[in-house]
Amino acid sequence: MATTKKKRRKKSVKKLKYSNRNLNFVHVVTLAGIILILLVIILAVRGCGGISHRTPEGVVEGYIKAAVAGKDKKMQECYSADKISDEAKTEISSTIKYFQAHGAKDVNIDSCEAISESKSYSYVYIRYNLVLQNDQEYPCISTYLVKVQDKKYYLYSPSDISDKISQQAAKDYQKFMTTKTYTDYTKAYEIFLKKNPGYEDKIASKLNG
Known part of the structure; x- marks a missing residue:
């Protein structure tokens, strides 16, 4: 029973690490998207004059x-x-x-x-x-x-x-x-x-x- 519990804990840790990676990736992509939108707006304003x-x-x-x-x-x-x-x-x-x-x-x-x-x-x-x-x-x-x-x-x-x-x-x-x-x-x-x-x-x- 002790061995089974240890294996379950290891699996749960792996799942947590994987979810954090996904979360960080989503944050990076979202931030990049916001920056891209801001750049487009700035360039549009400058170009429009x-x-x-x-x-x-x-x-x-x-x-x-x-x-x-x-x-x-x-x-x-x-x-x-x-x-x-x-x-x-x-x-x-x-x-x-x-x-x-x-x-x-x-x-x-x-x-x-x-x-x-x-x-x-x-x-x-x-x-x-x-x-x-x-x-x-x-x-x-x-x-x-x-x-x-x-x-x-x-x-x-x-x-x-x-x-x-x-x-x-x-x-x-x-x-x-x-x-x-x-x-x-x-x-x-x-x-x-x-x-x-x-x-x-x-x-x-x-x-x-």
Whole structure:
């Protein structure tokens, strides 16, 4: 009887070891599956380069990034949930052409905030540097009027900007020109031109050619 009991104990130990191996294998496979799913999601988000409509600043940043990358369809997403106007299409093509004239291969965004806000719109500036082919950075500042549509933010089409909004934006921009953000930009711009004499003429000739 003693011998039989010992054999049963040995068999039960073997079964326990085998079940632990199976359990560890299941854990490893499950963990690997989760990691794979996360990687797919991350790569999809990066590859998509989607436009954020959650904030006025988000849509402006997305617009500039898409413009430097030459993605006109992504830029169109920034303008409206409805059919895009011909004026907006012209604005898009002009912006892409401008960045291409610089030979920009990337963009580094320094800051992006609202200059002023009202019930009907936000007036947003974005300060950024175009990364050129020689790795120099060309300082830029752009401003955009942003509206809310279906609880999402979109750029105003040029044809939708009223005279009243345009006049107020001009006044707000004059105030913005006295801020540190703007003065820092002008200093960086002047330094770049000193290092690259005749640069603006070269860009102008490309755009007019």
